[in-house]
Amino acid sequence: MSVLPHxxxxxxxxxxxxxxxxxxxxxxxxxxxxRRLRGNRTAVASAFLLLLLMFLSVVVxxxxxxxxxxxxLALGAAPPSLAHFMGTDALGRDLxxxxxxxxxxxxxxxxxxxxxxxxxxxxxxxxxGYFGKNVDAVMMRIVDVLYTFPFLILVIVLQVFFANQGxxxxxxxxxxxxxxxPEAREPSYFPVFQIVFVxxxxxxxxxxxxxxxxxxxxxxxxxxxxxxxxxxxGVGHFAIIFRHLLPNALxxxxxxxxxxxxxxxxxxxxxxxxxxxxxxxxxxWGSLAAAGADALDIHPWTLVFxxxxxxxxxxxxNHLGDGLRDALDPRTQTGHS
Amino acid sequence: MTLLAVNGLETTFFTRExxxxxxxxxxxxxxxxxxxCLVGESGSGKSVAALSILGLVxxxxxxxxxxxxxxxxxxxxxxxxxxxxxxxxxxRIAMVFQDPMSSLNPYLSVGTQLIEVLELHRGMGRREAxxxxxxxxxxxxxxxxxxxxRQHPHELSGGMRQRVMIAIALACExxxxxADEPTTALDVTVQAQILxxxxxxxxxxxxxxxFITHDLGVVSRMAERVAVMYAGxxxxxxxxxxxxVRPRHPYAEALRRSTLRLTGERLPKLPELAGLPxxxxxxxxxxxxxxxxxxxxxxxxxxxxxERGLTLFGRSHRVRCHVVLAEKEGx
Amino acid sequence: xxxxxLRRIAWLVPTLWVVVTLVFFLxxxxxxxxxxxxRAVPAEALRALEAKYxxxxxxxxxxxxxxxxxxxxxxxxxxxxxGRTVNELIRMSLPVSMLLGTLAMTLALAxxxxxxxxxxxxxxxWVDSAAMTVSMLGISIPRFVLAPLLVLFFSLKLYWxxxxxxESWRHMILPxxxxxxxxxxxxxxxxxxxxxxxxxxxxxxxxxxKGLSERAIVVRHALRGGLLPVVSYLGPGFxxxxxxxLVVERIFNIPGMGRYFVEAASNRxxxxxxxxxxxxxxxxxxxxxxxxxxxxxxxPRVRLDEK
Numbered sequence: 017m018s019v020l021p022h023x024x025x026x027x028x029x030x031x032x033x034x035x036x037x038x039x040x041x042x043x044x045x046x047x048x049x050x051r052r053l054r055g056n057r058t059a060v061a062s063a064f065l066l067l068l069l070m071f072l073s074v075v076v077x078x079x080x081x082x083x084x085x086x087x088x089l090a091l092g093a094a095p096p097s098l099a100h101f102m103g104t105d106a107l108g109r110d111l112x113x114x115x116x117x118x119x120x121x122x123x124x125x126x127x128x129x130x131x132x133x134x135x136x137x138x139x140x141x142x143x144x145g146y147f148g149k150n151v152d153a154v155m156m157r158i159v160d161v162l163y164t165f166p167f168l169i170l171v172i173v174l175q176v177f178f179a180n181q182g183x184x185x186x187x188x189x190x191x192x193x194x195x196x197x198p199e200a201r202e203p204s205y206f207p208v209f210q211i212v213f214v215x216x217x218x219x220x221x222x223x224x225x226x227x228x229x230x231x232x233x234x235x236x237x238x239x240x241x242x243x244x245x246x247x248x249x250g251v252g253h254f255a256i257i258f259r260h261l262l263p264n265a266l267x268x269x270x271x272x273x274x275x276x277x278x279x280x281x282x283x284x285x286x287x288x289x290x291x292x293x294x295x296x297x298x299x300x301w302g303s304l305a306a307a308g309a310d311a312l313d314i315h316p317w318t319l320v321f322x323x324x325x326x327x328x329x330x331x332x333x334n335h336l337g338d339g340l341r342d343a344l345d346p347r348t349q350t351g352h353s
Numbered sequence: 354m355t356l357l358a359v360n361g362l363e364t365t366f367f368t369r370e371x372x373x374x375x376x377x378x379x380x381x382x383x384x385x386x387x388x389x390c391l392v393g394e395s396g397s398g399k400s401v402a403a404l405s406i407l408g409l410v411x412x413x414x415x416x417x418x419x420x421x422x423x424x425x426x427x428x429x430x431x432x433x434x435x436x437x438x439x440x441x442x443x444x445r446i447a448m449v450f451q452d453p454m455s456s457l458n459p460y461l462s463v464g465t466q467l468i469e470v471l472e473l474h475r476g477m478g479r480r481e482a483x484x485x486x487x488x489x490x491x492x493x494x495x496x497x498x499x500x501x502x503r504q505h506p507h508e509l510s511g512g513m514r515q516r517v518m519i520a521i522a523l524a525c526e527x528x529x530x531x532a533d534e535p536t537t538a539l540d541v542t543v544q545a546q547i548l549x550x551x552x553x554x555x556x557x558x559x560x561x562x563x564f565i566t567h568d569l570g571v572v573s574r575m576a577e578r579v580a581v582m583y584a585g586x587x588x589x590x591x592x593x594x595x596x597x598v599r600p601r602h603p604y605a606e607a608l609r610r611s612t613l614r615l616t617g618e619r620l621p622k623l624p625e626l627a628g629l630p631x632x633x634x635x636x637x638x639x640x641x642x643x644x645x646x647x648x649x650x651x652x653x654x655x656x657x658x659x660e661r662g663l664t665l666f667g668r669s670h671r672v673r674c675h676v677v678l679a680e681k682e683g684x
Numbered sequence: 685x686x687x688x689x690l691r692r693i694a695w696l697v698p699t700l701w702v703v704v705t706l707v708f709f710l711x712x713x714x715x716x717x718x719x720x721x722x723r724a725v726p727a728e729a730l731r732a733l734e735a736k737y738x739x740x741x742x743x744x745x746x747x748x749x750x751x752x753x754x755x756x757x758x759x760x761x762x763x764x765x766x767g768r769t770v771n772e773l774i775r776m777s778l779p780v781s782m783l784l785g786t787l788a789m790t791l792a793l794a795x796x797x798x799x800x801x802x803x804x805x806x807x808x809x810w811v812d813s814a815a816m817t818v819s820m821l822g823i824s825i826p827r828f829v830l831a832p833l834l835v836l837f838f839s840l841k842l843y844w845x846x847x848x849x850x851e852s853w854r855h856m857i858l859p860x861x862x863x864x865x866x867x868x869x870x871x872x873x874x875x876x877x878x879x880x881x882x883x884x885x886x887x888x889x890x891x892x893x894k895g896l897s898e899r900a901i902v903v904r905h906a907l908r909g910g911l912l913p914v915v916s917y918l919g920p921g922f923x924x925x926x927x928x929x930l931v932v933e934r935i936f937n938i939p940g941m942g943r944y945f946v947e948a949a950s951n952r953x954x955x956x957x958x959x960x961x962x963x964x965x966x967x968x969x970x971x972x973x974x975x976x977x978x979x980x981x982x983x984p985r986v987r988l989d990e991k
Binding site: 163164166169282286289291292302305310312313326327330331335 | 700702703706707710821824825826827828831832833836840919920923927930934945949950957960961964965968969
């Protein structure tokens with residue numbers, strides 16, 4: 017005579033199906049999240065905006081009759097016109113092409129660095145959280161130390177270290193890519209290497225928070241019975257971490273990943289502003305906005321367009337992240353309780 | 354003396370997926386010094402009914418859409434201002450919730466949470482309220498109450514926390530206590546202690562108690578009267594002896610059987626209670642229990658049964674069922 | 685608490701040592717030296733300079749010398765500013781940066797927290813949407829775009845405030861706003877999310893059932909828990925603010941530490957870089973410790989002595 021009758025009344029009489037019901041519940045949860053995400057108009061609009069911007073970044077530089085680095089010194093900085101929809105910069109380069117060419121780099125930087133941070137952060141955090149105890153203590157201590165590490169100094173030092181003409185990075189890239197792409201040996205490819213470097217640098221500093229989040233998730237998940245069950249079946253540590261724990265922690269990871277992209281794009285912009293990011297004649301939204309900010313009072317259009325593109329993209333990524341959070345965690349919506 | 358009379362209460366949630374009538378025309382009364390148990394499975398609307406009394410239904414999406422809640426027979430709480438409700442809450446009408454782990458504020462000390470009601474409703478100063486708080490903790494049998502004041506909820510056991518909740522609820526000596534499954538989250542011995550405590554307080558102070566539970570064991574121990582709720586309606590209401598031992602409504606009967614089966618008592622073979630409660634979005638025009646009911650007749654599908662009063666052994670009793678009432682009238 | 689602080693202080697030294705050592709060797713291993721620059725220095729003079737600053741010594745020797753100086757609190761001379769020591773430069777510029785950073789953070793908290801609370805209390809109304817759109821914009825606009833826009837509007841169009849420099853309180857307004865607003869936006873969003881989370885808890889329902897007013901519930905019961913995400917943000921937030929002041933100092937020509945930061949690293953200004961690394965690292969660790977203390981103070985369930 018205790019709480020048990022309650023259980024009886026709550027559940028369907030058929031007790032044969034709990035396993036099937038459970039998996040059905042799992043997939044319906046995911047389907048539910050997907051439905052909620054699609055029902056979120058801001059999130060959907062953001063996703064479409066991002067896809068559109070990515071599409072334009074690929075297509076516009078190919079379709080335009082201007083090259084991103086073709087100067088027209090006689091024209092100089094011209095306001096938007098029919099020939100140049102977004103005007104030109106001080107060297108007479110078409111801003112529309114430079115903008116969407118910059119979009120390629122901005123998106124690539126954001127996405128690739130996020131991928132790097134995703135891979136390192138997940139592995140690191142999951143390993144620390146799964147093994148716990150001393151492994152955890154040491155690994156998280158390393159994260160703490162790296163948090164204090166002045167990442168700007170790291171970026172600057174590594175930049176000069178690797179990216180000098182004939183520097184280690186340049187040489188190794190020419191060596192690897194040379195046989196495939198002959199141009200890779202040419203100095204004009206040099207800025208591209210620097211960009212690659214920026215990816216790595218940004219990715220390598222942004223995995224710290226990811227590692228903390230994943231660790232926290234795994235710490236609670238590993239106490240769950242299914243981990244015990246997997247272990248008793250003889251599943252290895254590696255498989256438990258990557259096949260059982262991480263997929264279950266996916267919600268917060270996905271949300272944080274979506275929010276990492278705008279953060280990295282912002283950092284790239286900041287590095288470009290300091291002259292440490294994307295180098296001329298290449299462009300990114302950050303470097304264009306930084307250049308535009310200098311000439312704000314004389315050619316405002318050189319700031320307005322790239323700043324708007326950057327802000328819109330960040331705006332969209334942030335909204336998408338929020339939408340994902342709401343979709344994956346129904347509690348965050350207006351409760352009915 | 355009737356403390357509280359709920360008449361035809363209807364509380365509706367307006368969600369994106371549609372309207373949900375969580376409470377669908379429920380009526381019951383609580384007398385001074387009496388315990389009324391509200392029984393029903395999860396989702397039957399008993400908690401929402403309790404929250405409605407204090408005007409605590411989250412709005413949006415929920416709202417009381419019909420009915421009245423008469424306090425002392427005259428003041429309608431449905432129409433009362435928020436200000437007036439705040440005067441009553443925690444002061445004349447107090448509430449204890451199910452989960453003592455989450456119902457106390459983890460960031461504030463026990464003392465702060467107890468003292469704040471005394472300061473608010475009794476206008477006590479800090480010093481006086483503290484003295485009062487120590488006494489209140491002592492009354493719910495918490496040992497060393499002085500030192501407890503400085504402690505935080507996470508430093509207390511589940512039973513202790515629920516005692517603190519009850520101490521907070523009773524600090525201003527309310528006339529009515531609404532207890533929403535106060536012992537469900539506790540283990541059996543602690544549960545028994547808490548129930549004894551509530552019963553003592555009822556006898557000493559003439560406290561009226563609206564006790565919500567799904568545990569018929571608790572009901573038989575605590576209640577004088579029982580109301581069985583199903584799909585937002587009260588299907589049977591009466592004295593505990595009648596409702597628990599000789600329930601009239603087929604759902605109340607199924608409830609009783611589910612409990613008895615677990616105690617090992619052998620019963621003649623009867624159809625089990627199969628199926629699920631109806632979806633809150635698609636309530637039929639007829640009796641909500643009809644799809645699961647063993648006694649159903651044609652009328653059950655189309656016409657919702659009215660509530661009918663009977664007198665059994667001189668005590669009032671109400672049932673909402675076509676079949677039972679037809680039998681009564683027929684025989 | 686005391687034990688916690690002692691342990692943190694005990695950790696501070698080895699952590700800084702690791703960071704400093706890493707930076708030291710990274711810097712020296714990078715190609716180039718402090719005196720290659722615009723024009724080639726004659727070989728003779730270069731050797732003299734290197735001898736003067738012990739740059740020709742073996743690496744381990746330089747490292748030992750550096751650590752020795754560090755023990756005496758001496759960070760060594762500057763290469764580019766002859767006659768100046770790193771200690772002097774930091775002593776001059778650090779207070780400026782600290783003031784700018786502190787004011788900006790104060791502004792961010794003072795704007796962000798009320799905005800977030802407002803959003804949470806008016807959840808799903810136009811007030812909420814407006815507050816969140818504004819803060820989303822604040823997050824999405826880089827400081828180096830915001831700052832010139834502020835200058836353009838308030839200085840060049842309205843002539844209300846000076847364009848640059850750091851002399852009177854009027855000079856401080858635009859830099860502080862430019863540095864503080866993006867952080868305010870983040871804080872507003874965190875506050876709102878934290879408050880919404882707390883306002884859904886069971887204990888808030890209890891507080892309602894006690895008869896407390898909306899105001900008392902928010903102030904006394906919800907705020908503590910709701911601010912926890914903000915407090916945990918403050919750690920990374922401070923380091924973000926360091927970066928933010930860097931940009932702002934550059935744009936407004938403010939004589940803070942940020943000005944030397946990039947320049948020093950690019951020019952292999954070894955001693956100065958080490959000094960700045962030490963100061964920033966120490967500052968960050970101290971602030972993080974304060975954040976942990978604040979967290980434990982807000983949430984009694986967190987015990988500092990454990991872990």
